[in-house]
């Protein structure tokens with residue numbers, strides 16, 4: 001079907017599309033969505049796809065786009081009256097473009113019910129533009145959906161990020177990436193683009209090795225928390241690296257081929273699936289939480305995280321001994 005055609009070059013988008021379809025079915029689609037991913041990951045494709053699902057008139061507001069109706073053909077031609085596409089002129093998205101989009105969202109839809117605004121590379125909004133968008137994100141008009149895309153969501157105002165549902169688009173690249181990276185010893189076949197920094201930049205590669213060393217030490221002696229806590233607080237990438245270790249350990253345990261063996265993954269693979277899953281979920285939750293906190297709260301959250309991880313891993317070890325008796 002359409003979906004397959006549009007994603008044949010970017011098959012990873014099909015999973016994202018499926019999740020979005022479910023939200024549409026359940027009428028739980030958020031009013032503001034931010035698709036974040038590296039250039040080429042398809043953030044724009046998925047935003048366009050979702051706009052079509054929302055605007056197709058044949059299958060109703062929440063059905064799947066037919067590709068045949070007037071709305072669908074207008075979309076293909078790039079002139080659907082209920083879709084506004086905002087992109088940077090020169091290097092920025094100015095406040096006027098956002099004001100126009102806001103005005104558009106106040107009006108009634110012309111063809112169906114939904115109105116959609118796509119803001120391409122939203123991180124290019126000037127501060128004035130971002131502030132103008134905030135109000136619309138805070139007080140949505142009926143049937144209006146704001147779809148933002150970005151290549152670097154960290155460059156967006158925190159207030160914009162917190163009012164959108166963030167969907168990370170992560171194409172797997174594995175072998176392809178392996179062939180042209182600086183530190184190819186750091187990569188396995190399941191690496192994806194979230195690893196790019198530590199693979200392409202030697203400084204970051206060294207930081208990653210340092211991180212691994214301290215993490216391995218902590219795993220061996222988990223009651224010395226200080227250095228590990230400090231590392232997680234100071235190194236902005238540490239939480240993501242930690243999460244990657246837990247997900248790699250889950251795959252390692254399930255005997256996926258091609259996983260890079262390291263002291264760390266071998267050590268983590270001793271933990272039960274359930275424990276790994278719990279640690280991983282905890283890390284994702286904490287990362288999300290941290291994006292919204294000030295510096296003061298941050299160290300508290302990290303300290304609690306380390307204690308929680310220690311407890312999860314400690315309980316697992318006790319359980320292991322009890323099972324063997």
Ligand SMILES: [Zn+2]
Pocket residue numbers: 056057058059065066067068069070071072
């Ligand atoms: Zn249609």
